[in-house]
């Protein structure tokens with residue numbers, strides 16, 4: 363029997379829209395899901411934006427006050443897609459109100475914030491999912507399986523990169539993203555959080571690291587009106603960028619493998635250049651988000667001059683079969699959010715977690731916190747493994 367589950371979305375920028383569309387599409391791709399999400403309400407502080415979202419996407423109601431969502435008995439699950447500084451307050455309030463939680467990365471500004479949300483979720487006994495969508499790509503799951511099977515030998519070293527130009531324009535507005543109080547640690551929370559999650563997902567726990575950070579665009583113009591996404595603000599009053607544009611980091615894994623994680627939000631000429639290269643004693647595996655459905659794979663016994671093949675993921679890999687009938691029919695970014703919605707709602711239906719959850723967010727936040735400590739001290743630091 364299919365039961366209805368009332369859902370709400372808090373914060374209707376890019377991610378608010380993508381979560382909403384994922385709720386709308388999830389049963390098209392996963393007809394076995396015993397829950398049917400119903401769009402109950404959308405909360406958004408910019409005047410008119412919630413009403414517009416309700417009208418366009420079919421929410422039954424709209425509000426400017428997210429606290430009304432916690433008190434709404436029609437709502438069983440909530441997407442938290444507001445800026446990072448609100449994750450803790452909203453996440454804890456929703457869990458305490460007994461709502462299941464689909465919350466965006468990095469889950470707050472700090473390790474303490476991620477832990478607070480994780481604790482509230484555990485105490486309330488609700489289910490939670492976190493927006494580490496890149497691990498949902500079938501090619502990433504295939505890479506993980508390949509690595510775990512030993513087919514590239516013992517992993518020796520890996521490089522994880524997240525280069526983007528979304529903040530490269532000197533006129534991009536000084537939004538919440540560039541403030542410590544509302545955006546947290548800049549590119550660390552924005553992009554390196556995904557990188558830390560991917561590193562763990564593929565290679566296991568990170569035990570120690572050393573990092574260097576930098577701000578390359580020290581001032582930006584304050585926006586004069588409401589913003590969403592990466593708005594421009596030419597001619598506005600300039601203000602300081604308070605958090606990192608760049609992080610470069612050396613990693614040590616519990617397995618003994620070594621890694622490099624590099625993330626930058628002001629890389630001119632780079633659009634979503636996210637990916638990894640994992641090397642083992644007998645082979646290697648390569649992934650690039652911009653060619654999301656392909657893997658480069660080198661395996662065999664040649665060691666030297668060993669060829670690299672392009673492998674297109676297909677219905678046997680991850681959740682590919684829920685989207686496309688055969689290899690080389692492309693899945694896209696929004697599909698990764700549909701996979702995430704499915705795993706979240708399946709967790710709710712079964713009362714047991716599936717997919718990336720708050721323990722993963724806490725571990726990613728622990729790595730980010732270690733990067734910040736190391737950048738300050740200039741030394742190697744231990745990643746505090748959360749209990």
Ligand SMILES: NC(=O)c1ccc[n+]([C@@H]2O[C@H](COP(=O)([O-])OP(=O)(O)OC[C@H]3O[C@@H](n4cnc5c(N)ncnc54)[C@H](O)[C@@H]3O)[C@@H](O)[C@H]2O)c1
Nearest residue numbers: 373374375376377405406407443444446466467493590591
């Ligand atoms: N998983 C991913 O790949 C991914 C990609 C982008 C962003 N994110 C995360 O999603 C979150 C949102 O990012 P975005 O790119 O959608 O940002 P955005 O700026 O486009 O949207 C945020 C929205 O929240 C609204 N908002 C602010 N304060 C609010 C309040 N008190 N109540 C209700 N709404 C409020 C803003 O007006 C805006 O519309 C961030 O935490 C970000 O890190 C994740």
